[in-house]
Amino acid sequence: MTIGEAARASGVSAKMIRYYEETGLIRKAERSSSGYRHYTEADIHTLRFIRRARDLGFPVEQIAELLALWQDRSRASAQVKALAMDHVAGLWKKIAELQAMARTLTALAEQCGGDGRPECPIIDDLAAIDEDGRPDPDGIGILPHHGPRLFGTP
């Protein structure tokens, strides 16, 4: 099986297969006399394993650990579970961050007319203007900067 066939069969691009080999995630493939890599069904299975783990968001470094556990017949399922839950914790952390962003922006957008007028709570928030249109508490102020800017709410 050439690298292209392996890519099609595993869902991992040929580019990535070479990359995984280079970084040591997978073993170096056998080469034909002309230098072509070739792969066995077992290799495809491994690549699918990697593909699936990537789809679940595991970083390559953790995939290496998962592959090691996969092959380790004497592994404790607790090891795998710990690895997975560790990753899940990271996912929830990131989810919480993104949700906080989305909620903040959604709340601001709900306050925004979304019409032809320039007044916009979203921009005001980014510029740290409070509701009265005065500068933020740090007193940095809204000085004309690269040209005229909006001030207070009309």
Next chain:
Amino acid sequence: MTIGEAARASGVSAKMIRYYEETGLIRKAERSSSGYRHYTEADIHTLRFIRRARDLGFPVEQIAELLALWQDRSRASAQVKALAMDHVAGLWKKIAELQAMARTLTALAEQCGGDGRPECPIIDDLAAIDEDGRPDPDGIGILPHHGPRLFGTP
């Protein structure tokens, strides 16, 4: 104000300030006779705007648009709102992806004993083994691994 002071005042690192200048997000800073950049309060305000937008997850490219809108007195709030909602849509998409990963892994982990035994639905899922422990439908199969395969030396 030197770049270090500006960094401290804005929450944007000196490195990033230089980067933003290089990429054209902010205008080139004035230089002292010895080549030091210096910044005004208005510059700090702009940097904070950028910082806040970054904290809300906007990519730099969109921040450039936001800055332009900020300065555009004749902007329509609809433009800002559209930009923000576009970003929010991207956030929700990513959130949904991460949640799907987290849910899948959590469900698998709940099936996992997490004890000293090797049986592990998480690994089995990655290896595409069905509940009976038979190979996946593609017939790739879980052959007893021939010797120490994959997981090279990073």
Next chain:
DNA sequence: TCTTGACCTTCCCATCGTTGGAAGCCCCAT
């Protein structure tokens, strides 16, 4: 047999935002 086109190889570059370091100059206080 020769040509063609699809495939393979390596190598370099780009992404995106950020951080790190090295080498060298500058400024201020002691």
Next chain:
DNA sequence: ATGGGGCTTCCAACGATGGGAAGGTCAAGA
């Protein structure tokens, strides 16, 4: 005048992926 900290530029790396160029290889068809 000396030292330490800040500034400058340049170069590299991260993680995972894609793009592309230049050149070798294979198989099928004329």
